[in-house]
Amino acid sequence: MKQTRYITTTVQAGNRLEIDLPNLPIGQTVEVILIIPSLPEPQHQPIDDFANTFSDRKSFLKLPIEERNRILKQQAENSLPNYQQNQAEWQEWLNLDITTTHDS
Secondary structure, three states: OOOOOOOOOOOEOOOEOOOOOOOOOOOOOOOOOOOOOOOOOOOOOOHHHOOOOHHHHHHHHHOOHHHHHHHHHHHHHHHHHHHHHOHHHHHHHHOOOOOOOOOO
16 A cells, blocks of 8 residues: 655755655655646746856756846846946056057
8 A cells, every 4th residue: 555645845946856754765666746836926036146156057047048138137237337337447448558568
């Protein structure tokens, strides 16, 4: 006779589920049935969740193109004030003449 256990869990990073069954021996075969409640409105991933680590970039690339575009647009909008505030500084770098040398 099959045993039944009802467990609620949440989807973890990387779209993984974690189920803890301490009373089962390692290697025991189990059947898993997922019952997914009606999906809530899509939650936008916070812009700051994507740092410059390789795994974060891989996660970013797995997002739908619409979500990636939304994140990139928001990052550009968040960066704009910095570029406007420091406009003289970065424009000076754009106009830097790197062909001249200074001999001592």
